[in-house]
Amino acid sequence: MSQQPEQTASAAGGTPAVRVRGVAKRFPGVVANHDVTFDIEAGKIHAIVGENGAGKSTLMKILYGVQKADEGTLEISGEEVVLSSPADAIERGVGMVFQHFQLADNLTVLENVVLGAEKLHGIGQAAREEIRRISKAFGFGLDPDALVGTLGVGARQRVEILKVLFRGARIVILDEPTAVLVPQEVDRLFANLRELQRDGHTIVFISHKLDEVRAIADTITVMRRGTTVATVTPGEVTSRQLAELMVGSELPSPETAESTVTDRVLLRLEGITVDGPDARPLLSDLDLTVHAGEVVGIAGVEGNGQTELVEVIVGMLPAAQGRVSLDGRDITRLSVKDRRGAGIGVIPEDRHRHGVLLDAPLWENRVLGHQGREPMSKWGWINRRAARRDAERIVEEFDVRTPGVETTARALSGGNQQKFIVGREMSGNPVLLVAAHPTRGVDVGAQAAIWDHIRHARREGLAVLLLSADLDELIGLSDTIKVILRGRFVADYDPRTVTAEQLGSAMTGAEEHA
Numbered sequence: 112m113s114q115q116p117e118q119t120a121s122a123a124g125g126t127p128a129v130r131v132r133g134v135a136k137r138f139p140g141v142v143a144n145h146d147v148t149f150d151i152e153a154g155k156i157h158a159i160v161g162e163n164g165a166g167k168s169t170l171m172k173i174l175y176g177v178q179k180a181d182e183g184t185l186e187i188s189g190e191e192v193v194l195s196s197p198a199d200a201i202e203r204g205v206g207m208v209f210q211h212f213q214l215a216d217n218l219t220v221l222e223n224v225v226l227g228a229e230k231l232h233g234i235g236q237a238a239r240e241e242i243r244r245i246s247k248a249f250g251f252g253l254d255p256d257a258l259v260g261t262l263g264v265g266a267r268q269r270v271e272i273l274k275v276l277f278r279g280a281r282i283v284i285l286d287e288p289t290a291v292l293v294p295q296e297v298d299r300l301f302a303n304l305r306e307l308q309r310d311g312h313t314i315v316f317i318s319h320k321l322d323e324v325r326a327i328a329d330t331i332t333v334m335r336r337g338t339t340v341a342t343v344t345p346g347e348v349t350s351r352q353l354a355e356l357m358v359g360s361e362l363p364s365p366e367t368a369e370s371t372v373t374d375r376v377l378l379r380l381e382g383i384t385v386d387g388p389d390a391r392p393l394l395s396d397l398d399l400t401v402h403a404g405e406v407v408g409i410a411g412v413e414g415n416g417q418t419e420l421v422e423v424i425v426g427m428l429p430a431a432q433g434r435v436s437l438d439g440r441d442i443t444r445l446s447v448k449d450r451r452g453a454g455i456g457v458i459p460e461d462r463h464r465h466g467v468l469l470d471a472p473l474w475e476n477r478v479l480g481h482q483g484r485e486p487m488s489k490w491g492w493i494n495r496r497a498a499r500r501d502a503e504r505i506v507e508e509f510d511v512r513t514p515g516v517e518t519t520a521r522a523l524s525g526g527n528q529q530k531f532i533v534g535r536e537m538s539g540n541p542v543l544l545v546a547a548h549p550t551r552g553v554d555v556g557a558q559a560a561i562w563d564h565i566r567h568a569r570r571e572g573l574a575v576l577l578l579s580a581d582l583d584e585l586i587g588l589s590d591t592i593k594v595i596l597r598g599r600f601v602a603d604y605d606p607r608t609v610t611a612e613q614l615g616s617a618m619t620g621a622e623e624h625a
């Protein structure tokens with residue numbers, strides 16, 4: 112195990128694809144990167160791991176010209192560069208695929224890929240041929256004329272990768288590429304990445320899934336508190352040792368949970384149907400019960416009705432038919448606010464849209480969605496002191512890494528924002544917690560903490576509806592798992608016996624019934 116990253120490159124010889132020396136980046140009150148020194152060998156798959164807020168995204172943004180380093184140097188293929196924009200990075204052969212896809216559904220693969228790069232190939236036959244060539248060379252299986260809106264998550268991601276290859280990227284950076292994929296798609300992505308590698312591309316990717324990292328990466332760089340602390344090969348470390356390098360101490364062992372399911376039904380959906388823009392309903396005749404002390408997990412490929420399911424429960428989307436009851440009370444016609452008041456807590460899927468006000472300080476975010484509830488407010492007035500105090504409690508209890516509660520949400524890393532929302536939604540004694548991807552983008556330490564909080568909630572007699580793309584998380588936390596496909600529940604599984612592969616098959620419709 113090398114604590115001095117320089118050794119990796121010299122041992123391998125050759126000019127590294129990327130050489131980072133002494134890079135530092137500061138934001139007001141925060142050192143996001145300091146003394147970052149490591150090499151990315153050409154033609155290798157190189158993973159970057161680290162806790163939330165360790166500085167991974169900042170470093171990748173520096174490599175892609177989105178952020179500029181305050182100190183240090185960057186070399187690409189042996190040449191020192193200063194990247195002032197993504198266009199600069201692309202010119203140097205560096206491409207980046209973000210976690211949130213930036214594709215237009217109503218355009219074709221060809222149009223999406225060419226958009227903004229028309230100068231390179233035009234938008235005609237030559238571009239179509241080039242896309243076919245790239246798609247074939249790396250096993251992407253993409254039809255240039257397919258409408259992006261008709262593609263699944265895995266295929267969309269391949270369009271994003273194709274986009275950067277089309278622009279000539281030889282170094283491809285991926286930000287948590289597997290977070291949204293089912294296991295079968297992860298396998299396919301890895302096969303694609305290996306093809307890219309065979310062709311001489313260098314792949315750099317951030318991930319929180321340490322088993323996957325060990326399966327695919329040639330080299331792993333660990334970041335901790337803004338700096339690179341080790342560069343290792345998968346053979347040298349177990350996932351646990353890797354996690355311990357990330358946090359700098361030993362991790363507690365996960366506990367196994369006894370069943371706490373009671374007879375009391377806290378959430379009941381009866382015949383819920385939500386109409387879609389075309390003839391096909393978004394949700395179709397859904398029945399669901401969640402008891403006090405029970406975690407019901409929902410597995411599904413993104414876009415099969417999960418978002419609508421959450422929205423119908425929290426009151427953001429009206430059902431065309433059917434009934435929603437909370438603890439025996441019909442809440443179908445209640446507003447979002449009244450449903451919150453009745454005891455629904457929500458960890459939203461899209462935290463930027465529904466979870467946080469990015470430019471507001473954390474203490475104001477503490478009040479968000481909880482206005483009108485004590486102790487934060489009394490007789491319509493926001494009690495700032497109480498909000499600050501409670502925000503501080505959440506920061507402490509949920510280990511949110513921030514200089515303080517006056518800091519804006521924007522200045523927190525993604526995982527730390529998520530921890531703050533989880534803390535907020537667990538406050539105020541909800542009877543039902545709807546958790547959509549509660550640990551998406553959070554590191555292993557924070558993940559373990561959030562899992563503990565969900566288990567604790569369950570022990571306390573809450574009903575928990577858990578939606579997650581992380582099948583191990585669903586299996587580890589749920590009392591029962593339902594698979595949603597095209598707006599219907601198509602199978603129920605016992606998490607004690609089901610495998611991630613079985614769930615994956617049911618989710619893609621390969622196996623419609625359990």
Ligand SMILES: Nc1ncnc2c1ncn2[C@@H]1O[C@H](COP(=O)(O)OP(=O)(O)OP(=O)(O)O)[C@@H](O)[C@H]1O
Pocket residue numbers: 138139141142143144161162163164165166167168169170512521522523524525526527552553554
């Ligand atoms: N634009 C910004 N303004 C202020 N602070 C920032 C900004 N971007 C990042 N930071 C801070 O820099 C530190 C590193 O954040 P970064 O997003 O790089 O971490 P990360 O390792 O990618 O985390 P995660 O796994 O949670 O995405 C964090 O403390 C974060 O709060």
